Amino acid sequence: MKIYGVVGYKNAGKTGLMERLVTEITARGFTVSTLKHAHHTFDVDHPGKDSYRHRHAGAHQVLLSSRARWALMTELRENNELPLADLLKQLDPVDLILVEGYKRDAHPKIEAYRAETNHPILGKDDTTVRAIASDCTVDVTQPVFDLNNTKAIADFILSEVGL
Structure with missing residues (x-):
């Protein structure tokens, strides 16, 4: 199974992006499961x-x-708490598992970033963050997508995982 993450600080748009990605990617005929980390x-x-x-x-x-x-x-x-790898074993086989959170794990990720949160960009110091989805211009070496351009983000993720 292919795994790709969505990370970011609170109120950065992770859950909305996850929801839109599931809709977009399943509409393309792929099966998708999600795994979300809760900090509470x-x-x-x-x-x-x-x-x-x-x-x-x-x-x-x-x-x-x-x-x-x-x-x-x-x-x-x-x-x-179980490690991500153990939790992934609990899921049925699908084409893609989208993981919300688990920012410290080694799987590839896209970071959701909103200027209003005023947090640092995780991807500046994390090579597992392969791209940034943002509502503003950000100075990073990774590709940057408009946070609301779900089609382009889905294209990127599917290309990254080979689907």
Whole structure:
């Protein structure tokens, strides 16, 4: 499977870019899965629901299933967060996995950058950042794309991974 990342600071436009890339790339006939890193505790379950009660009773894994979808939740409890490589093994084979976050991992990435965030550009010091998608002019050695030019960004990513 091919892997490509989207990184950037908070409010840089990562999630919007991910969403547009999934739409664009799947419209071209490729299968795409996504993996998103969360920097905080999150919950996809709701208090009072049976699956929530199972997890809080101590279940290591809870699998929810219906005609529409299934979801597997695994509690880490006091264990460390899994490395990206281990998480990728959990996904079914597809043409491309787009990863949001995991900026310190070694896979190729595009950085989403918005001037209003006033953060440094990650790609200036990170060779795994292969391009910048920005809403302003930036002084970098990598290719720079307009943050909203999803077609050009998708073309670049697909070329980079050989699809």
